[in-house]
Amino acid sequence: xxxxxxxxxxxxxxxxxxxxxxxxxxxxxxxxxxxxxxxxxxxxxxxxxxxxxxxxxxxxxxxxxxxxxxxxxxxxxxxxxxxxxxxxxxxxxxxxxxxxxxxxxxxxxxxxxxxxxxxxxxxxxxxxxxxxxxxxxxxxxxxxxxxxxxxxxxxxxxxxxxxxxxxxxxxxxxxxxxxxxxxxxxxxxxxxxxxxxxxxxxxxx
Numbered sequence: 759x760x761x762x763x764x765x766x767x768x769x770x771x772x773x774x775x776x777x778x779x780x781x782x783x784x785x786x787x788x789x790x791x792x793x794x795x796x797x798x799x800x801x802x803x804x805x806x807x808x809x810x811x812x813x814x815x816x817x818x819x820x821x822x823x824x825x826x827x828x829x830x831x832x833x834x835x836x837x838x839x840x841x842x843x844x845x846x847x848x849x850x851x852x853x854x855x856x857x858x859x860x861x862x863x864x865x866x867x868x869x870x871x872x873x874x875x876x877x878x879x880x881x882x883x884x885x886x887x888x889x890x891x892x893x894x895x896x897x898x899x900x901x902x903x904x905x906x907x908x909x910x911x912x913x914x915x916x917x918x919x920x921x922x923x924x925x926x927x928x929x930x931x932x933x934x935x936x937x938x939x940x941x942x943x944x945x946x947x948x949x950x951x952x953x954x955x956x957x958x959x960x961x962x963x
Contacts, residue, residue, distance in 0.1 A: 761843060761863040762884040762910065764821070765932035767795045770922060770960040772939040773825060773914060774799050781945050782809035786817040788950035789939065792957020798845055798935065800825040801832055807839045814840030827864075830856045837862050845935075847888055849873065854880050865912060869893040874906055884910050886935070891916025896924055903930050919956075922963050936960070 764771065772794060776782050782805075786797055797820050799810050806824070813822045823843035824836035830852060836844055837860045846853055849866035857864040867888040868874050877885055887899065890913035894901070899911060913925050914935030925934050939956045 759842065759863050761865050761882075762932075764796050764843060764865070765884075765910075765912075767821065768793065768961050769926050769933055769963045770794065770939065771796045771798050771912065771914075771933060771935045772957075772960075773935045773937045774940045775802055775937075775942070776805055776809040777803055777942075777945070779805040779808050779812070781948070782812045783816050784948070784950050785940060785945060785953065786813045786820050786822070788953040789957045790817060790820055792954040792959075793961035794939065794957040795819065796821045796823070798823050798825040801836070802826055807835055810836065810839040810841055814842075827853065833857050833860060833862060845886060847886075849877050849880070849882070851880065854882070871902070871905070874902065874909060878906070878909060883908055884912070887911045887913040887915075889915030890925075890934075891921075896928065899925070899928050899930060903928070906930075919959060919963075922960070926963060 799806055810822055821842050824841040825845040827833050827844050827846040833856045843863045845865045847867040865886045866877050866882055867886040910930050910932055912933050917934050917936050922934055925931050939960055944952050
């Protein structure tokens with residue numbers, strides 16, 4: 759799979775934090791029921807890798823990947839857990855090399871023109887703008903569209919259901935990432951039907 763192919767499955771990739779391993783499968787099934795197929799599980803909790811493994815094994819229709827990759831071991835463990843893609847908050851040559859070695863498609867994070875140029879030089883033309891709103895959001899992406907006409911972005915960080923359509927209307931934004939589909943309170947309440955509703959709403963943007 760090429761990383762840009764993630765965009766063809768829908769306009770939003772949920773950025774998910776799993777605190778309780780028992781929530782992993784029902785949460786994934788709730789999102790899938792709402793039309794969201796690509797799931798980014800962030801490596802921010804102790805059970806994140808196990809959550810990826812469980813989703814990969816028990817929810818085969820989902821395309822599950824690992825987010826917040828920062829080290830070589832993060833990439834290796836993510837691949838072993840069953841990740842089909844990886845997302846990093848920034849980019850280093852080491853991260854690029856290990857993901858290529860593992861054949862793990864990488865969506866690298868950038869926030870400046872220099873970082874875009876470096877990632878482009880390393881062969882990446884589909885990048886994660888992070889933290890999107892904090893670093894300039896829509897105005898920055900409009901600015902990038904001129905010098906980086908051959909680069910597309912997945913903005914993540916601070917995007918909401920209200921602002922997502924404005925981001926997705928940009929010609930260099932085929933998909934965006936968001937945490938609003940799986941808010942902490944709904945997961946803790948195990949309100950899977952509401953997460954399905956949010957997923958349906960996001961899939962129709």
